[in-house]
Amino acid sequence: MVTVRDVPESEIDQVIDLTGIAFHERVDDGDDRERHRWLLRGARRLGAYEDGRLVGFVGGLPMRMSVPGGSLACVGVTDVVVLPTHRRRGVLSAMIGRLYEDLDAPLAALYASEGAIYGRYGFGHADHAAQIEIDTVRPWTTRIEPAPRPLRMVSLEEAPKVLAPLYERAAARRPGQFLRDEEWWRRWVLTSKESGDDALTEPRVVVMDDAGYVIYRTKLDEESDDLGRVRLMELEGDDARVEAALWRYLASIDLTGRIRGARPVDDLVPLLAADPDTVRITRTWQALWVRLADVGSALQGRGWAEPVDTVLRIVDTRIPANDGHWRLRVTGDDATCERTDAAPDLTLDVRELGTVYLGDTALATLVRAGLVTEHAPGAASRLDRALSVPRAPFTSDDF
Numbered sequence: 001m002v003t004v005r006d007v008p009e010s011e012i013d014q015v016i017d018l019t020g021i022a023f024h025e026r027v028d029d030g031d032d033r034e035r036h037r038w039l040l041r042g043a044r045r046l047g048a049y050e051d052g053r054l055v056g057f058v059g060g061l062p063m064r065m066s067v068p069g070g071s072l073a074c075v076g077v078t079d080v081v082v083l084p085t086h087r088r089r090g091v092l093s094a095m096i097g098r099l100y101e102d103l104d105a106p107l108a109a110l111y112a113s114e115g116a117i118y119g120r121y122g123f124g125h126a127d128h129a130a131q132i133e134i135d136t137v138r139p140w141t142t143r144i145e146p147a148p149r150p151l152r153m154v155s156l157e158e159a160p161k162v163l164a165p166l167y168e169r170a171a172a173r174r175p176g177q178f179l180r181d182e183e184w185w186r187r188w189v190l191t192s193k194e195s196g197d198d199a200l201t202e203p204r205v206v207v208m209d210d211a212g213y214v215i216y217r218t219k220l221d222e223e224s225d226d227l228g229r230v231r232l233m234e235l236e237g238d239d240a241r242v243e244a245a246l247w248r249y250l251a252s253i254d255l256t257g258r259i260r261g262a263r264p265v266d267d268l269v270p271l272l273a274a275d276p277d278t279v280r281i282t283r284t285w286q287a288l289w290v291r292l293a294d295v296g297s298a299l300q301g302r303g304w305a306e307p308v309d310t311v312l313r314i315v316d317t318r319i320p321a322n323d324g325h326w327r328l329r330v331t332g333d334d335a336t337c338e339r340t341d342a343a344p345d346l347t348l349d350v351r352e353l354g355t356v357y358l359g360d361t362a363l364a365t366l367v368r369a370g371l372v373t374e375h376a377p378g379a380a381s382r383l384d385r386a387l388s389v390p391r392a393p394f395t396s397d398d399f
């Protein structure tokens with residue numbers, strides 16, 4: 001018989017060993033394990049136990065996510081694992097059920113190892129990422145004049161303080177970003193570990209003071225005579241000229257001939273490049289999944305692009321407090337979302353609400369796909385106009 005309960009701090013190493021088995025990873029003693037311990041110490045830890053032995057785990061990180069017009073508390077769901085000997089017996093469902101009993105944030109979010117898993121728990125894919133590759137073998141220039149201000153390389157020690165205000169501004173402009181404290185910067189972002197590629201250098205940080213920054217790693221191609229590569233981790237600029245200067249800097253790094261990185265789908269670089277043939281989007285993928293844990297607070301807590309007054313029939317089989325009719329009324333800067341008995345304009349599963357919440361996918365497209373029912377003609381398009389965001393949502397942090 002499997003039971004679900006909190007995992008004490010003393011058992012964190014057992015959790016890490018379990019994740020190694022489920023994710024097919026080596027978990028050596030060392031920096032990676034210490035980093036993982038740190039992450040789990042700060043998490044809500046739910047374990048599934050059989051005869052006192054840990055057979056499943058779900059972690060919940062207390063995070064804060066940028067949403068249109070501000071930020072909201074969000075549980076970052078991580079390290080979801082079940083021992084291979086116990087799979088497909090409902091262990092994950094039991095752990096998620098327990099997690100949902102006392103989620104203390106309007107939102108939950110996760111990265112899915114497989115897209116087929118989390119829709120049933122009310123998560124919808126909420127943003128996309130694009131893999132951008134830039135050929136920089138020949139001199140690379142931009143169509144606009146890059147900001148002429150100097151760039152300086154900053155040590156990893158100094159970086160969190162310098163980058164924090166720049167990142168906060170960037171997160172305020174773009175939904176889907178997680179706010180960071182100094183420890184998160186040091187242990188999670190600016191770390192030489194977990195790059196997924198041992199040949200990559202530690203992160204390099206280059207800043208244009210009070211305007212933008214780039215974090216990247218580099219790697220020489222030892223198997224061929226090709227030039228090395230720049231692995232872009234983050235690039236944020238307050239305006240296009242600052243971004244142009246940062247891209248041009250990356251393109252000019254000696255002994256490298258290619259830049260590669262995961263970027264927002266509306267990244268400016270394909271437009272900025274003087275020779276657009278040098279920039280390729282090699283693939284796009286669904287990145288973060290979002291779950292509205294508390295529909296009322298999540299809808300009330302985000303900013304809206306236009307006034308709207310609509311009734312939604314939300315179907316939520318896992319969190320009953322969300323299930324039912326909700327009236328969303330947005331006037332000026334004020335938004336209310338309350339229960340109602342009124343007839344709905346739209347009927348949708350809470351999963352679909354996660355998909356449209358950050359402005360990534362249009363509700364009208366979900367109506368077209370037969371996933372949302374529109375009772376009042378035009379209701380989806382009206383809500384889409386209110387949901388719309390000036391920049392595509394994107395998430396830099398992986399967890």
Ligand SMILES: CC(=O)SCCNC(=O)CCNC(=O)[C@H](O)C(C)(C)COP(=O)(O)OP(=O)(O)OC[C@H]1O[C@@H](n2cnc3c(N)ncnc32)[C@H](O)[C@@H]1OP(=O)(O)O
Binds near residue numbers: 077086116
């Ligand atoms: C945020 C993250 O950490 S993502 C990482 C997820 N973890 C992994 O990929 C590691 C390897 N896999 C595992 O550890 C496990 O197989 C898990 C966690 C994915 C699933 O755990 P299980 O205990 O087997 O899931 P459980 O038995 O509760 O299944 C619940 C439902 O999900 C379905 N399901 C579970 N895993 C999958 C999957 N990989 N693909 C499709 N459906 C799945 C089951 O069929 C079941 O469906 P039903 O409710 O219609 O009957």
